[in-house]
Amino acid sequence: MKYIRYLIIIFFVFTLNFSYAQEKNLTNKITKNLRCLICQGQSVYDSDSEFAISLKILVEKKIAEGLSEKQIYGYLKDKYGDWILYDTEFSKNTYFLWLLPILVFIISGIVVLKLFIIKKN
Amino acid sequence: MKNKIFLKIVLITIFLIIFLVFYQGLKNSNIYTPNTNIKKDIPLLNVKIFGTNEVIKLKKIFEDDKFYLMNIWASWCVPCRDEHPFLMKIKNNKNIKIIGLNYKDNYKNAKNFLNELDNPYNLILSDNDGTIAIEWGAYGVPETYLIHKKKIIKKIIGPLNEESLLEIKRLFDEVY
Numbered sequence: 001m002k003y004i005r006y007l008i009i010i011f012f013v014f015t016l017n018f019s020y021a022q023e024k025n026l027t028n029k030i031t032k033n034l035r036c037l038i039c040q041g042q043s044v045y046d047s048d049s050e051f052a053i054s055l056k057i058l059v060e061k062k063i064a065e066g067l068s069e070k071q072i073y074g075y076l077k078d079k080y081g082d083w084i085l086y087d088t089e090f091s092k093n094t095y096f097l098w099l100l101p102i103l104v105f106i107i108s109g110i111v112v113l114k115l116f117i118i119k120k121n
Numbered sequence: 122m123k124n125k126i127f128l129k130i131v132l133i134t135i136f137l138i139i140f141l142v143f144y145q146g147l148k149n150s151n152i153y154t155p156n157t158n159i160k161k162d163i164p165l166l167n168v169k170i171f172g173t174n175e176v177i178k179l180k181k182i183f184e185d186d187k188f189y190l191m192n193i194w195a196s197w198c199v200p201c202r203d204e205h206p207f208l209m210k211i212k213n214n215k216n217i218k219i220i221g222l223n224y225k226d227n228y229k230n231a232k233n234f235l236n237e238l239d240n241p242y243n244l245i246l247s248d249n250d251g252t253i254a255i256e257w258g259a260y261g262v263p264e265t266y267l268i269h270k271k272k273i274i275k276k277i278i279g280p281l282n283e284e285s286l287l288e289i290k291r292l293f294d295e296v297y
Contacts, residue, residue, distance in 0.1 A: 054251025079258040
């Protein structure tokens with residue numbers, strides 16, 4: 001009986017640790033994708049500015065409130081605009097950004113086809 | 122022959138597209154430039170009143186149809202000293218209420234700051250960890266928000282000056 005009790009305690013300690021680590025991982029993942037607005041070229045995760053420190057606390061709070069990663073991005077985008085996200089979402093303002101590489105790829109593909117394959121025939 | 126013309130056209134269009142993209146990119150600022158003419162609802166939060174342990178709902182503060190000026194300040198912030206005379210000027214207008222949000226400050230220092238320069242605020246809230254300022258969409262101190270009918274109608278980044286005072290007056294006169 002005694003051993004079982006010890007086992008249960010050990011089990012709980014380990015699972016608690018695990019869930020805490022997961023929470024931290026999510027905070028880190030989110031803050032790495034957030035641009036620090038006052039220190040250009042740094043993510044919130046990397047920065048130690050007042051703004052970044054507060055934002056890290058806020059992200060932790062929001063996770064504790066049960067918001068998902070996407071909801072947190074949406075929430076911050078509403079306040080600061082697309083600029084705060086490093087990985088911008090596909091939207092009316094960014095479709096050109098996302099589609100341009102594909103467009104260039106297709107056009108160059110056509111050029112290659114025209115020049116080499118059709119010429120051969 | 123046909124192929125050559127086709128190639129030329131394709132190359133020129135690719136060049137033009139890339140040129141246009143980079144040309145636009147050059148013109149855009151790579152520093153964060155927030156939108157200052159916003160019509161957004163005020164955040165719904167509970168905030169601690171400065172110097173007490175009392176918590177108040179933000180919605181309750183901005184209940185009336187009056188104009189409110191929400192000013193984020195700190196005793197350690199040098200530009201806050203520069204804008205202080207302008208806040209005192211606005212204080213004379215009975216139709217504008219000034220709410221202060223004390224940002225990441227030490228209570229004693231903030232108290233000294235107000236004793237030294239006089240207190241322009243009708244009510245002061247405190248934000249110890251800076252999260253409340255973020256809920257407002259701020260990213261530094263000082264920042265000022267003009268609020269009317271529970272909506273933020275103007276955001277002023279940095280210290281207030283003659284120009285922003287005129288802007289506030291203009292928005293104020295539009296209603297009254």
